[in-house]
Amino acid sequence: AQKITQTQPGMFVQEKEAVTLDCTYDTSDQSYGLFWYKQPSSGEMIFLIYQGSYDEQNATEGRYSLNFQKARKSANLVISASQLGDSAMYFCAMREAAMDSSYKLIFGSGTRLLVRP
Amino acid sequence: NAGVTQTPKFQVLKTGQSMTLQCAQDMNHNSMYWYRQDPGMGLRLIYYSASEGTTDKGEVPNGYNVSRLNKREFSLRLESAAPSQTSVYFCASTSGSGRDRDSNQPQHFGDGTRLSIL
Numbered sequence: 397a398q399k400i401t402q403t404q405p406g407m408f409v410q411e412k413e414a415v416t417l418d419c420t421y422d423t424s425d426q427s428y429g430l431f432w433y434k435q436p437s438s439g440e441m442i443f444l445i446y447q448g449s450y451d452e453q454n455a456t457e458g459r460y461s462l463n464f465q466k467a468r469k470s471a472n473l474v475i476s477a478s479q480l481g482d483s484a485m486y487f488c489a490m491r492e493a494a495m496d497s498s499y500k501l502i503f504g505s506g507t508r509l510l511v512r513p
Numbered sequence: 514n515a516g517v518t519q520t521p522k523f524q525v526l527k528t529g530q531s532m533t534l535q536c537a538q539d540m541n542h543n544s545m546y547w548y549r550q551d552p553g554m555g556l557r558l559i560y561y562s563a564s565e566g567t568t569d570k571g572e573v574p575n576g577y578n579v580s581r582l583n584k585r586e587f588s589l590r591l592e593s594a595a596p597s598q599t600s601v602y603f604c605a606s607t608s609g610s611g612r613d614r615d616s617n618q619p620q621h622f623g624d625g626t627r628l629s630i631l
Contacts, residue, residue, distance in 0.1 A: 400555075429616050441556075441603065441622035448616060487555055497610045498544040498563035500571065501620060503555030 398423045400490050402504035409478045410512050416463065417473040417507045419488030425449075429491040430471040431501065432460070436484040444486075447471055475509075483511045515539050519604050519623035526594045526630045534589040534626050536604030544607050545587035546571075546620065547579060549600040556603060562587055594630045602626045 399422040409415035421430065432444040447455045447462045455462045463472040475482055485508050489501040520535045538545065543564045548556040548571075558571030562581040576598060578590045587606075591598060603625050609618030 427616075431619055433622075439601070440624050441605075443619040443621070446617045446619060489555075491609075491616065494544075494561065494563060495569050496563035496567060498561070499607075499609060499616075500546070500558055500561060501556070503557070505553065505555050 398425075398428075398490055398492050398502050400488050400502055400504035402488055402507050404507045405505075406508045406510070408510050408512055409475075409482075411480060412477055414474060414476045415478055415509065417475070417486050417488075417509065418470070419472055419504060420468075420470045421488075421490050422469060423490065425493070430462070430464075431489045431491070432462070432471075432473045433487045433489065434484045435487065435506070436481075441487075445473070478511045480511050480513060483509060485509075517604055517606055517621050517623035519602075519626050521626060522624065523627050524629070526591075526628070528594060528596060528630060530594050530630075531590065531592050532594065533591075534602055534604075534628075535586070536588065536623060537586045538604075538606040538621070539585065540606060540608070540621065541584070542606035542608045542621075543584070544609070544620075545581065546605040546607075547577075547587070547589045548603045548605065549573065549598075550603060550625075551600050559589065559602075596630050598628065599630045600628060602628060 428449045434442045445457045488504045494500045546561040547559040560579040604623045605620040607620040
């Protein structure tokens with residue numbers, strides 16, 4: 397069975413510094429994808445970034461980037477130049493094939509990030 | 514830009530009562546989902562619908578039923594609410610699939626329904 401592990405329940409980072417949030421995964425599929433979502437205190441789920449298993453380069457979206465190490469089965473999220481608004485829960489999720497060519501998401505337990513001024 | 518709309522936002526029920534959570538999306542997505550989020554945990558899939566007219570169980574389907582009313586709407590029903598179903602419920606939708614050209618399409622989430630069962 398597929399599994400996502402986020403080992404950091406909580407983290408602090410100083411404003412303007414970079415931070416890495418860890419995510420390891422377990423799958424026997426050759427083709428898979430990994431998503432990161434942000435959940436601020438208001439509760440909504442915000443998509444941040446996606447990495448496909450066959451993507452040759454690490455994904456980047458503005459201040460977000462993925463440190464994707466396929467052999468280690470890790471897909472760590474790097475946030476550069478942290479801002480106070482980055483304080484939130486962050487979830488790593490893996491795409492799992494579902495019926496009729498759709499897909500499901502398997503979520504990790506999340507990491508709560510607090511940015512200090 | 515409505516996206517995914519869930520109603521209600523908050524609800525308090527007594528044990529044994531029934532209710533339906535409503536979800537509608539205006540993005541013409543084929544797939545829709547219901548998740549629950551419990552404190553300290555990630556989201557867990559309850560049911561999903563890959564297309565209009567089809568539904569399938571997720572990780573935690575017991576105690577729930579779903580209906581894909583049309584392409585836009587996907588409802589979640591609790592027939593006899595139990596305190597263990599106290600949670601935040603999220604609806605999501607996507608145009609993504611397992612096919613390579615669509616595989617990077619994320620799921621878009623509603624704002625959630627906070628449900629308490631006494």
